Amino acid sequence: GQNIDQPTEMTATEGAIVQINCTYQTSGFNGLFWYQQHAGEAPTFLSYNVLDGLEEKGRFSSFLSRSKGYSYLLLKELQMKDSASYLCAVRDRATGAGSYQLTFGKGTKLSVIP
Amino acid sequence: GAVVSQHPSRVICKSGTSVKIECRSLDFQATTMFWYRQFPKKSLMLMATSNEGSKATYEQGVEKDKFLINHASLTLSTLTVTSAHPEDSSFYICSARDPGQGGNSPLHFGNGTRLTVT
Numbered sequence: 001g002q003n004i005d006q007p008t009e010m011t012a013t014e015g016a017i018v019q020i021n022c023t024y025q026t027s028g029f030n031g032l033f034w035y036q037q038h039a040g041e042a043p044t045f046l047s048y049n050v051l052d053g054l055e056e057k058g059r060f061s062s063f064l065s066r067s068k069g070y071s072y073l074l075l076k077e078l079q080m081k082d083s084a085s086y087l088c089a090v091r092d093r094a095t096g097a098g099s100y101q102l103t104f105g106k107g108t109k110l111s112v113i114p
Numbered sequence: 115g116a117v118v119s120q121h122p123s124r125v126i127c128k129s130g131t132s133v134k135i136e137c138r139s140l141d142f143q144a145t146t147m148f149w150y151r152q153f154p155k156k157s158l159m160l161m162a163t164s165n166e167g168s169k170a171t172y173e174q175g176v177e178k179d180k181f182l183i184n185h186a187s188l189t190l191s192t193l194t195v196t197s198a199h200p201e202d203s204s205f206y207i208c209s210a211r212d213p214g215q216g217g218n219s220p221l222h223f224g225n226g227t228r229l230t231v232t
Contacts, residue, residue: 033220042120042207042223043158050218087157101148102221106157 002026004105006088011111012078020073020108022088033102034062034073035087043087046073075110083112117141120208120224127198127231135193135227137208143188144210148221149181152205161206164191198231205229 003025012018024032031050035043049055049064049071061074073086085107092103117140127133137147147164162183163171170183180202182194191210195202205228209221 031218040205040226040228042226045220045222048218048220101160101163103160104158 002090002092002103004088004090004103006086006105006108008106009109009111011113012075014078014080014112014114016078017074017076018078018110020075020086020088020110022071022073022105024069024071024088024090024105026069026090026092026103028092029066029090031091032062032064032071033089033091034060034071035089035104037085037087037107039084046086078112080112080114083110085109118208118210118222118224120227122227123225124228125230127229129199129231130197132194132196133198133229135195135206135208135229137191137193137210137224139189139210139212142210142212142214144191144212145188147185147191147208147210149183149191149193150207150209152207152226158207161193164193164208166191195229198229200231203229203231 006022033048034046036046037043047062049062054063059076064071087107088105089102119138119140121136145166149161150158151161152158160173161176164183164185166185166188172178185191205226207226209223211219211221
């Protein structure tokens with residue numbers, strides 16, 4: 001099974017940097033995904049980590065430490081439109097179609113204030 | 115990029131009726147699609163894995179007779195909520211991955227269906 005923890009809510013100021021943490025406990029591990037979800041909409045893919053280290057993509061970066069069961073999503077130069085929920089999701093090592101199943105954390109609701 | 119289309123986006127129905135939700139992969143073939151459910155301020159919960167040409171695999175606690183899944187083609191999966199009740203009101207989201215993008219490709223989500231049962 002999977003256990004994924006992330007903070008429920010965070011608030012940050014426009015133009016600042018914010019780090020959203022995610023810890024996981026899994027029976028197997030085959031990648032960690034970050035998704036952004038605006039209220040009432042479907043999640044959109046942000047980043048993917050399967051090896052330790054930092055993946056950078058524009059204003060968004062994601063870090064993974066497999067030994068610690070830990071990841072974070074870093075958002076730079078925050079904009080008002082970044083106000084959304086950020087979901088951490090883990091894929092385990094199940095075979096077949098199950099290997100593409102994701103288990104989601106409860107999400108972190110980020111509020112960006114002026 | 116891979117696009118997943120879901121229809122309808124919003125539906126209101128009376129208790130006891132059935133509702134069908136369609137999920138289509140528009141520019142790729144998806145042998146497997148996933149159906150999720152999300153309650154307000156809660157995380158996405160996997161309901162079932164839809165397999166083209168075979169029976170769906172349901173997660174523990176999900177009633178297969180209530181949530182009928184049909185995956186008749188490589189681009190279409192449907193979820194039918196039978197005899198809907200107010201407690202079935204939720205946000206239903208389908209997803210699929212494009213195998214052509216490699217083994218580490220992400221899931222792409224449809225825009226979701228907001229079901230309200232009165």
